[in-house]
Amino acid sequence: MACIEARGLRKEFGTTIALDGIEMRVEEGRILGMIGPNGAGKTTALNAILGLLPYQGDLHVLGRDPWTQRDQLMCDVSFIADVAVLPHWIKVWQVLDYVAAVHPRFNRVKAESFLAKTAIGYARRVRDLSKGMVAQLHLALVMAIDARLLVLDEPTLGLDILFRKQFYDSLLNDYYDRSRTIILTTHQVEEIEHVITDLMFIDKGRVVLSYSMEEIESRFLELMVHPDQLDAARAHEPIAERQVIGGSILMFDGVGRQRLATLGEARTPGIADLFVAVIANQDKQAQGAAR
């Protein structure tokens, strides 16, 4: 069974179209990275998946309709919608007590063992914790929930680099077990590069690219080209080109590795470069269509 299945997902805020017919299918056990510029509709899509927003179209999460069955769905789904949404007045022991009391899949012992690795005292209020500690506390809560789907929307926003690294390490080592599904959004794309199994680009409310990381590796290729061979390489219709010291880097979509190997040094592009190339092409096409 697919964990998430969306067909023709639409959402309008007044005259603004936030989601313009999203089609997506996420199988169980995948880690999906959802990347897009600001205002692309990532958060709107996630909010629809989490039952926080009404929407048009067809959407099923773990076989349920998130809008009408949010409370049941939340037994199997956990999410960090944003950093710092833990109520500032609550004490650490209170939030543990409350989640343990209302969540049938919360393992308090597990949460406490996560917290034992931090400097967070149980008698402290969230407002007295540092930003990193609040994120650690929230992560400890979420990781102690035996959920089938975990949604993380910018989970590391505003946190320092050490903490961000720890965050993804514990996510992969202590939480992910190949049967759970995780969806991540972030602007720090290079950090999730080696975490995700699937990649999705969203722009202007539409899915512009959606592949598994294996597919990305076999399809896309980046070539470091010496100026002498630039014209030969350009003949293979690169989707993007940028200048670096000592030459140009060209990106290709669906051109065989063997055909390009003679023209320069080939490698799989990073998500950030791929993102820039795909989004820039989208804009070009849109401008072309407008003309």
Next chain:
Amino acid sequence: MSSQSNETPESTLQEQGIAAAAFPAARLLYWSVRRELWENRVIYLAPVAVACVFLFGFSISILHVLVEMRAAPWLDVMQQRELFGQPYEFAEDLIMGTLIVVGFFYSIDALYGERRDRSILFWKSLPVSDLITVLSKAAIPIVVLPLLAFAITVLTQWFMLMVSSAVLLGNGQNVAILWSRVGIFHRWPMLLFHFLCIHGLWQSPIYAWLLLISVWARRAPILWAALPPLTIGIVEKVAFNTAYFGSLIGNRFTGGSEGIAIMARGRAMDPMMLFAPLHFLINPGLWIGLAVTAAILSAAARLRRCRGPI
């Protein structure tokens, strides 16, 4: 059938495990009410603080009341009741007033504050429905505050009686008149009924309305709560020169004719003239009010579903 259920395949077991049911609603409601008390300590601190301030003043007043009490045996029964009973009534009124003020400010902020500080996103990530959340917040002014106010009033009055008795005894006076005329013991059941039924059930539409505005308003919920009733009242006054709507609202605040009668009868402090709870319970005004409360609260729960941080 039985053979099928005996051979439950592993996958079915897993699915059963996966479909782990949420906890019963009563448990979620109980813990959500506790959460409200953690967040809003003013719910119990305010009445306790008021009671302490009152007791402080009362302890000082005993010194000069002592002089008046010397004359007590020569007063008639009604005068004695007035002399001894007055501070006890004042304590009730004071705590009742605190209850109303706390209930009002709690309700108007209850579903607004969680959106303002974005914590609604955390609460919504837990398997607690919007209805249970709204009910837990409505339970504070309608059930918890009246019970709490009653308990604090009883403790305060008991403490007053003890202090007065100690002072009287210390001065070699008779406490029998004080104990027989103070008349608080038979008032306590009446008081509990009054707190629960008038301040809880009868006034519940007011709290429900405040909760609805607190989930709806994007800013200044107090203003939005006051505006529609004021507008209707003004239009009615200008258009028809009547004030039915105003008296309808006023009736909710004062407890209606039935409520006033109960209070007055209680005040008469005559055990024979005790209130008639049945009268109150068959009053259609009560049931209409409760129906309005139920309708407003379910609307608030539906509205919270589409509400996010502001």
